[in-house]
Amino acid sequence: MSTEATPGFATRAIHAGQPPDEATGAVVVPIYQTSTFAQAAVGKHRGYEYSRTGNPTRAALEQCIAALEGGKHGLAFGSGMAAEATIMQVLKPGDHTVAVDDLYGGTYRLFRRVLEPMGLSFSFVDGSDLKAVEKAVTERTRLVWLESPTNPLLKLVDIQAVSALAHARQAVVVVDNTFMSPYFQRPLSLGADIVVHSATKYLGGHSDLIGGTLVVNREDLFEQLAFLQNAIGGIPGPMDAWLVLRGLKTLAIRMREHDRNARQVSAFLVEHKKVERVFYPGLPNHPQRELAARQMSSFRPP
Ligand SMILES: Cc1ncc(COP(=O)(O)O)c(C=O)c1O
Numbered sequence: 663m664s665t666e667a668t669p670g671f672a673t674r675a676i677h678a679g680q681p682p683d684e685a686t687g688a689v690v691v692p693i694y695q696t697s698t699f700a701q702a703a704v705g706k707h708r709g710y711e712y713s714r715t716g717n718p719t720r721a722a723l724e725q726c727i728a729a730l731e732g733g734k735h736g737l738a739f740g741s742g743m744a745a746e747a748t749i750m751q752v753l754k755p756g757d758h759t760v761a762v763d764d765l766y767g768g769t770y771r772l773f774r775r776v777l778e779p780m781g782l783s784f785s786f787v788d789g790s791d792l793k794a795v796e797k798a799v800t801e802r803t804r805l806v807w808l809e810s811p812t813n814p815l816l817k818l819v820d821i822q823a824v825s826a827l828a829h830a831r832q833a834v835v836v837v838d839n840t841f842m843s844p845y846f847q848r849p850l851s852l853g854a855d856i857v858v859h860s861a862t863k864y865l866g867g868h869s870d871l872i873g874g875t876l877v878v879n880r881e882d883l884f885e886q887l888a889f890l891q892n893a894i895g896g897i898p899g900p901m902d903a904w905l906v907l908r909g910l911k912t913l914a915i916r917m918r919e920h921d922r923n924a925r926q927v928s929a930f931l932v933e934h935k936k937v938e939r940v941f942y943p944g945l946p947n948h949p950q951r952e953l954a955a956r957q958m959s960s961f962r963p964p
Contacts, residue, residue, distance in 0.1 A: 679725025742860025755781025825853030
């Protein structure tokens with residue numbers, strides 16, 4: 663349900679950050695395919711000066727994804743990995759990260775092969791085992807990196823419980839929400855500090871772009887990450903930002919269809935003679951069914 667003050671998810675996906683274009687009235691955000699913006703005098707501009715620092719098409723995407731995740735600030739990147747690599751730049755040599763053990767392979771590769779040799783350290787634990795997560799957190803832990811559900815075993819992490827535990831040790835909680843999309847799960851509302859997406863997947867939705875986003879509520883984290891986005895420069899071009907915006911307009915109906923299909927496929931597989939076990943949190947006998955119902959809105963769409 664939505665009220666006038668808080669538009670519903672599908673309405674936010676179409677309109678958040680996308681008022682009609684001031685110059686022309688265009689109802690779809692134009693693709694501002696420009697590197698540089700003219701200034702009336704040195705340092706006197708209308709909010710944009712150079713497209714690595716800020717671009718109106720990208721800004722619309724950043725506001726839209728923030729509205730969908732229920733967060734204050736969004737940042738867009740040229741890929742999910744660029745978003746992840748930028749987050750990891752908040753750490754310093756000696757800092758420790760606890761991550762779930764069946765992470766997306768590219769994230770694992772970034773951690774082990776790029777960041778470990780630069781002096782960061784990592785522990786990989788079963789995120790569905792709260793005690794194991796607690797045990798892995800040390801005095802040097804600055805970050806806890808979660809995926810829920812994990813791929814391919816669809817193990818769930820209790821985001822609320824892990825966030826409480828991490829915050830008690832002043833660690834920042836990152837959730838890679840690619841697999842659920844904000845339609846089915848909003849980690850910031852469960853206590854996470856940073857939500858990251860490969861926009862290449864459900865957000866874009868048409869297999870025609872590579873992109874990444876992140877969303878935060880905390881002002882200090884936003885300042886740090888926005889600084890790093892500009893300093894490192896892993897941004898998307900205006901065309902790709904626009905393609906994600908177009909994809910987002912149908913996110914709600916696409917996710918409802920995915921949910922319907924997944925229920926049918928899992929029901930079919932459960933009955934199949936040759937299938938020994940089905941991993942799907944929507945099944946009544948899934949060991950984390952209660953957590954799934956509490957933290958994800960699939961199986962009961964919003
Ligand atoms: C869960 C997850 N996170 C991050 C990424 C990385 O995103 P990208 O391929 O857009 O760099 C992927 C890509 O498959 C993914 O599946």
